[in-house]
Amino acid sequence: MTPAEALALAEKHAEAGMVVDHTTLRETDFGFYFHVASEAYLRTGDMMDMPVDSCGVLVDRKTGHVHGLGSAFDLQYWLDAYDRGLHLPTDVIVLTVSDRQRAAFALERLQMSYVIPEVAYGETWTVPRHYNTKDFVRSFDSLPSRFERQNLIFRMHELDAIATNTDLTIALEPHADG
Incomplete structure (x- = not known):
């Protein structure tokens, strides 16, 4: 997919009164990012006319699917999360545990x-x-333990903390039916 094709898809996805800013194009492994602004904001420059709950859109280079990005995190968070596949259902596999209680808390x-x-x-x-501490501790009796079809798009910081945690080792795999 070319940047021009991605822009066309993003523009098609834009809601009424919104404009896709082609000058903000950022290409990533996942696809193409474009900032989206309201026509009113572009016309007036007034902060009151800025859209709420939008960090722009990301166009998947393989599928052409357009993902609206929320405002819960900054742009770099979203780009990293999508590049890592965290927008897809993911299986979390616990491979090793050294401290059962701290691993469960993590x-x-x-x-x-x-x-x-x-x-x-x-x-x-x-x-x-939701799984609780007891569920996790019990799952450690037979490793590896698998927690299927998890939604981790909002948990990248926690995953990064686990990656440096010596209490457990995990692996992430895309869920089989994606």
């Missing part, structure tokens, strides 16, 4: 969850439940 910061489908009133409910 994993809790990832806010991982699981779903047990429940049928009630003719409907199947899929309410996520």
